[in-house]
Amino acid sequence: MKILHLGDLHIGKKVNGYSMIENQRDIFEQIYSVISKHKIETVLIAGDIYDRSVPSEESIQLLDDFLSQLINILGVHVIAISGNHDSPTRLDFSRGILAKQGLHILGEYKTLVNKISIDNFDFYLMPFVTPAAIRKKFETIIKERELVISTYDDTMKFIAGEAAKTLDINRVNIALYHGFVIGSGDDEKEIEKEESVKTLAIGGKESVAERYFLDFDYTALGHLHGNRKVKSERVRYAGSPIKYSFSEKNQKKSLTIIDIDKDKFDLEQIEIKDIYPxxxxxxxxxxxxxxxxxxxxxxxxxxxxxxxxxxxxxxxxxxxxxxxxxxxxxxxxxxxxxxxxxxxxxxxxxxxxxxxxxxxxxxxxxxxxxxxxxxxxxxxxxx
Incomplete structure (x- = not known):
């Protein structure tokens, strides 16, 4: 399956008072062209779809236009999760109806494991969530197992661990997660974070260990705005498609395409052209x-x-x-x-x-x- 991995669209974002809507429309046109040219079958959006939890009418319309083009015109499946900028409840609106049209979107955890199956592929959706929200939502099971869920690492060890128990090794298993993932031996304070990326935990640990995702065939990450791998080539950030702060001025924005099956993994980066440098x-x-x-x-x-x-x-x-x-x-x-x-x-x-x-x-x-x-x-x- 050919998959386009996107993240951190931040639709409706303003940078120093300047609206990015015009740029976002242009980027979406480039995305349509790439999908057609490379025969993309599925688009993953790893969170921060909107820039604000209460998006403007213009932002809502742009997302509607974007998703309509992907699903109704280009005929691809779209699988998306919420990020720390999004409102989980708003993104979940009409998700049951939309899933029948090919749009699978998850804002908040209804169940501990959230899986979408398409052909021989299982997609595990893990939206951004705080430790407090998980403790409240799954209080009973956490108490029964005497678990301690106080950090983002604790949270994703719990959630990704439950998903890993259900993996079918005969199928292609892909995870989507929005958060700050670091490799073994890395110090989260040393990892480059762009100025436009919000801190998830003030004064505390906000990173999640990469090892929780290594059982998956690919993990599509969102949150950091640079297009990069963590340590494994198969645990990656798509990065934002637009430069949203001057700390990103030297980043070369690109679209991440993976061509994957059980015995195949090819990665391709398609450069995105800025309207304005x-x-x-x-x-x-x-x-x-x-x-x-x-x-x-x-x-x-x-x-x-x-x-x-x-x-x-x-x-x-x-x-x-x-x-x-x-x-x-x-x-x-x-x-x-x-x-x-x-x-x-x-x-x-x-x-x-x-x-x-x-x-x-x-x-x-x-x-x-x-x-x-x-x-x-x-x-x-x-x-």
């Missing part, structure tokens, strides 16, 4: 205005000098500035000793001049004359 620029105002780049790129700009009304001036050339910062080189004037004991000895106009120097601003003679007039007026009022 993500670019970081640093330098003087003049240098940045002269940069040889796409003027519609998503930009993170760092100016090395202070410029009055910089954003509006930069937008006269660049249409999509997501971030603007200023890093002014330290000036000798900033090292001057203006302690509280001696500051009264320094003329006010000199203090303003030194302050200007420290942030890269020169006060010209006309501005200085106006400044002195204001200082004198303040002194008169004070006295």
């Amino acid at each position: 993500m670019i970081e620029l640093k330098g003087t105002f003049d240098d940045i205005m002269k940069a040889d780049i796409n003027c519609d790129a998503y930009l993170k700009i760092t100016l090395t000098e202070s410029v009055l009304d910089a954003m509006n001036k930069l937008r006269s050339r660049y249409s999509q500035i997501m971030e603007l910062g200023i890093e002014v080189p330290t000036n000798d004037s900033i090292d001057k000793d203006h302690s509280s004991k001696e500051i009264h000895k320094i003329p006010a106009d000199q203090l303003f001049t030194d302050l200007g120097h420290s942030v890269g601003i020169e006060i010209d003679s006309e501005e200085m004359e106006q400044l002195r007039d204001v200082i004198n007026e303040i002194k008169e009022v004070a006295h």
Whole structure:
């Protein structure tokens, strides 16, 4: 079976106030083309379908268009799970009816083991879930077995372990899971995580051991935005199809295709083309205005000098500035000793001049004359 593994669509996401809907529509068109060209039979979506638990109308419509194209036009099976950004209850709406149309979607655990069978393939659906939710849902069996479910690792050891008990070695067994999976010997603090990936556990362990998934013929992961394997080639993240933060600017986004059977495993990556590249620029105002780049790129700009009304001036050339910062080189004037004991000895106009120097601003003679007039007026009022 030829399978397309997707994850982290984040439909409706905004990056620094810029909507990604246009980009997502374009990516979906590329996906349709790949499915047709490579004769994909099944599409897996490993969570974070929406970016928010309460998606906008525009986001709902886009997902509807996407799934309708996949199922009604391209004729593929779609198997999807919820991620930590999704609302499990909303995704579960009408799932029984939708399954008859070829859309198998699971938001929350109705049973401990959730399996979908297609031909000689069994797909085990493991949506994102917190330890607390699992303790509540399966309280009886957890108490009977005297299990401790306090971390994500405990949770998936329990869930994946139950699924593994039902595996038929004569069939192809594929797992879908949304979470932070690490290999044996890896330290979760050392694993690269993109800025746009939400932390699952504040101050605690959020990783899950890869070994719980090694009994499956393939595990389709979602959560991390880079397209990568864990340690095994068969335990993989599809990554997000779009760059959702500047920490992803150097990632080459791609679509993961697997051609798999009991005695076969082929992997292919199809590069995705960005509508707008993500670019970081640093330098003087003049240098940045002269940069040889796409003027519609998503930009993170760092100016090395202070410029009055910089954003509006930069937008006269660049249409999509997501971030603007200023890093002014330290000036000798900033090292001057203006302690509280001696500051009264320094003329006010000199203090303003030194302050200007420290942030890269020169006060010209006309501005200085106006400044002195204001200082004198303040002194008169004070006295």
